[in-house]
Amino acid sequence: MSAPQQPALTLLYDGGCPLCVREVTFLKQRDQRLHPSSPRLAFVDIDAADYDPNHHGGITYREAMGRIHAIEADGTVLRDVEVFRAAYRLIQLGWLYAPSGWPVLRGIADGLYGLWARWRLPLTRRPNLDQLCSCRSEAPPHHS
Secondary structure, eight states: OOOOOOOSEEEEEOTTOHHHHHHHHHHHHHHHHHOSSSOSEEEEETTSTTOOGGGTTTOOHHHHHHSOEEEETTSOEEETHHHHHHHHHHTTOHHHHGGGGSHHHHHHHHHHHHHHHHHHHHHTTOOOHHHHHHTTOOOOOOOO
């Protein structure tokens, strides 16, 4: 019996964001339907209390909450719209996001995503990024 295949892409998502959860649910269901024995996508809830950047490309909670990130099987970190292009390719819907990678449209897509990332928390009635991060403050560094 062979070991399960490592996912091609691990998406870091905000489990406290209803729109993010809806997108993850769609991606999971589509991936499971297409690849029932070895899903191509994995998901990590950055809002979970046990989120550890050391296990996820060193991407801090603040970074992950500020913009979407994903980690490819080889450790390459993707950000912003590139995450969606990669995820949708893996679930055979790459054509939906393909235009967002075309030279002229890439800047527009990235700009629109930047606006979404900036306003996502207030639009979903969540505390701002500084408030969320203060709830997760790390232990102060030890001084020798």
